[in-house]
Amino acid sequence: xxxxxxxxxxxxxxxxxxxxxxxxxxxxxxxxxxxxxxxxxxxxxxxxxxxxxxxxxxxxxxxxxxxxxxxxxxxxxxxxxxxxxxxxxxxxxxxxxxxxxxxxxxxxxxxxxxxxxxxxxxxxxxxxxxxxxxxxxxxxxxxxxxxxxxxxxxxxxxxxxxxxxxxxxxxxxxxxxxxxxxxxxxxxxxxxx
Ligand code: HEC
Ligand code: HEC
Ligand code: HEC
Ligand code: HEC
Numbered sequence: 621x622x623x624x625x626x627x628x629x630x631x632x633x634x635x636x637x638x639x640x641x642x643x644x645x646x647x648x649x650x651x652x653x654x655x656x657x658x659x660x661x662x663x664x665x666x667x668x669x670x671x672x673x674x675x676x677x678x679x680x681x682x683x684x685x686x687x688x689x690x691x692x693x694x695x696x697x698x699x700x701x702x703x704x705x706x707x708x709x710x711x712x713x714x715x716x717x718x719x720x721x722x723x724x725x726x727x728x729x730x731x732x733x734x735x736x737x738x739x740x741x742x743x744x745x746x747x748x749x750x751x752x753x754x755x756x757x758x759x760x761x762x763x764x765x766x767x768x769x770x771x772x773x774x775x776x777x778x779x780x781x782x783x784x785x786x787x788x789x790x791x792x793x794x795x796x797x798x799x800x801x802x803x804x805x806x807x808x809x810x811x812x813x
Contacts, residue, residue, distance in 0.1 A: 655772035656750035657722040659733040663742045663749065666758070675806040679742065682804055687719040687739035699790050718784040722748065740784070747774035762808070776801075 660676070668676040679685055690696055691709040700709045709715040717723045720736040721744040731750060743749050752758060752771035761768040774780060778797040785795040 654729055655748035656729055656731045657725070657734045657743050657748045658731045658750050658753065659735060660738050660741045660743075662731075662733060662753055666753075666755070667742075671810050673806055673808045674811050675742070675808075678804075678806040684740035684744070684804075685738075688737055689739070691715050691719050703790060718789060720744075745774070745776065745780055747772045749773075 660679075664676040668674050688710065691712075696709045696715070700707075700712060700715065703714070705712055705714060713723075716736065718740075720739060721741045722730065722734070723736075725748075729748065749772065752761065752768060752773045757766070757771050760766045761771065761773060769775065781795060781797060781800070786792065
């Protein structure tokens with residue numbers, strides 16, 4: 621029961637952050653708190669608008685959405701077997717480290733809405749979203765009024781990709797960054813179709 625109550629309190633304070641606009645004091649507080657991985661529903665709720673790019677739908681159809689389920693395939697089991705690993709790849713740290721979001725972070729850095737089944741989700745590339753997902757913050761970052769880094773948003777460059785796309789991947793293929801980013805593009809622009 622106590623646990624339920626504290627979860628409720630966390631939820632309520634999260635929705636206050638979510639609905640309110642960030643004053644300077646709040647901003648300082650938010651900057652001090654640890655950013656948490658909130659899971660993809662908390663991005664989808666705003667990032668599936670047809671007039672603003674439908675990022676969620678684009679991601680769902682791409683390779684990263686299935687990164688976790690891939691580990692359940694015969695191909696994955698074969699990859700693991702060749703490395704002498706005996707566990708189910710979906711439970712093997714040596715595979716999960718690149719096939720899920722936020723691998724290796726502490727439990728306190730995961731909100732109750734986080735689940736690893738979502739594979740390599742928005743927050744794997746953009747950073748844990750508990751603070752920047754606030755509407756006012758998001759708009760201010762987008763309009764370059766504030767620096768996203770102060771709210772946990774990661775700047776995009778090739779280094780973000782090579783944390784996973786590197787020779788430690790048993791199936792490594794070199795990544796052409798410019799081409800790959802074009803392939804996965806999910807711009808804030810009306811979807812025409
Ligand atoms: C409350 C609504 C809301 C939520 C929740 C939200 N966003 Fe946003 N986000 C926006 C808006 C509005 C923009 C400005 C562009 C637009 O209109 O889509 C934006 C912009 C962005 C940008 C561009 C920032 C830049 O540097 O220009 C990124 C990246 C982003 N969001 C990622 C995410 C991720 C990842 C999540 C989930 C963790 C998330 N957002 C959750 C509303 C939201
Ligand atoms: C260093 C990060 C990393 C690790 C560790 C890793 N993977 Fe992957 N995995 C990737 C990336 C990135 C891809 C996309 C293709 C590529 O470049 O390897 C991928 C693709 C795959 C694929 C799809 C096949 C393909 O050619 O695209 C399978 C199956 C797979 N991984 C299984 C595993 C298994 C099983 C393990 C654990 C034994 C594992 N991976 C560990 C990063 C990793
Ligand atoms: C958290 C780890 C991780 C990060 C970060 C990551 N990827 Fe991946 N990526 C994967 C895995 C795992 C797969 C394989 C998914 C599958 O086949 O199930 C993959 C697959 C892909 C594929 C399709 C397979 C291929 O090799 O052609 C492309 C393209 C790709 N990623 C591009 C990128 C780009 C560009 C970035 C950076 C902007 C990036 N990825 C960041 C883990 C990651
Ligand atoms: C594999 C890494 C990766 C994943 C996963 C990913 N993004 Fe991105 N995102 C990027 C990169 C790289 C850019 C910058 C693209 C560019 O420079 O053209 C970007 C740009 C954006 C932008 C800004 C687009 C603009 O027009 O300025 C938004 C909004 C965004 N992402 C939201 C999301 C959301 C929401 C998700 C999940 C549904 C998501 N991203 C998943 C790598 C990723």
